[in-house]
Amino acid sequence: MKKTQLSTTLTHYNADGSELSELDRRLVERAKKITQTSYAVYSHFHVGAALLLENGEIVCGSNQENAAYPAGTCAERTAIFYANSSRPDVAPVAIAVAAWREEDQEFLDNPISPCGVCRQVLVETEKRYGRPIRVLLYGRNGIFEVETASALLPLRFDSDAL
Numbered sequence: 103m104k105k106t107q108l109s110t111t112l113t114h115y116n117a118d119g120s121e122l123s124e125l126d127r128r129l130v131e132r133a134k135k136i137t138q139t140s141y142a143v144y145s146h147f148h149v150g151a152a153l154l155l156e157n158g159e160i161v162c163g164s165n166q167e168n169a170a171y172p173a174g175t176c177a178e179r180t181a182i183f184y185a186n187s188s189r190p191d192v193a194p195v196a197i198a199v200a201a202w203r204e205e206d207q208e209f210l211d212n213p214i215s216p217c218g219v220c221r222q223v224l225v226e227t228e229k230r231y232g233r234p235i236r237v238l239l240y241g242r243n244g245i246f247e248v249e250t251a252s253a254l255l256p257l258r259f260d261s262d263a264l
């Protein structure tokens with residue numbers, strides 16, 4: 103028998119972004135801002151994602167819900183699919199995510215992380231462009247950074263298996 107340890111490293115930054123680069127700070131701010139366009143009439147959970155492309159452009163998305171729940175989509179996938187369809191030749195290199203609950207009217211204390219489906223899409227996007235996507239997760243208590251989306255999805259299923 104043999105055991106393998108799989109680990110993911112999180113870098114913690116101050117919530118005010120003072121330890122981030124100017125560009126990353128802007129990316130987090132854009133993720134926070136785009137939560138305002140969220141259509142979250144069922145969950146009342148407003149999520150924003152800002153995707154930094156290799157050309158410096160930032161593409162944003164928010165969660166868009168539907169009465170038929172699976173028809174809705176998360177902020178991360180809204181941003182990624184919008185970028186992939188509008189800028190198919192430009193690799194995404196980082197994504198920031200922020201969220202708030204309607205009942206609180208302020209951003210979550212602790213960062214939320216992309217759901218499993220979004221992680222799968224982020225990993226496919228990394229593979230498609232051959233570039234890692236850094237992940238920045240905003241919370242009022244701090245910002246987490248993960249160097250690659252793949253690190254959020256160990257033992258993943260991908261096209262190598264097909």
Ligand SMILES: [Zn+2]
Pocket residue numbers: 176177178179216217218219220221
């Ligand atoms: Zn998701």
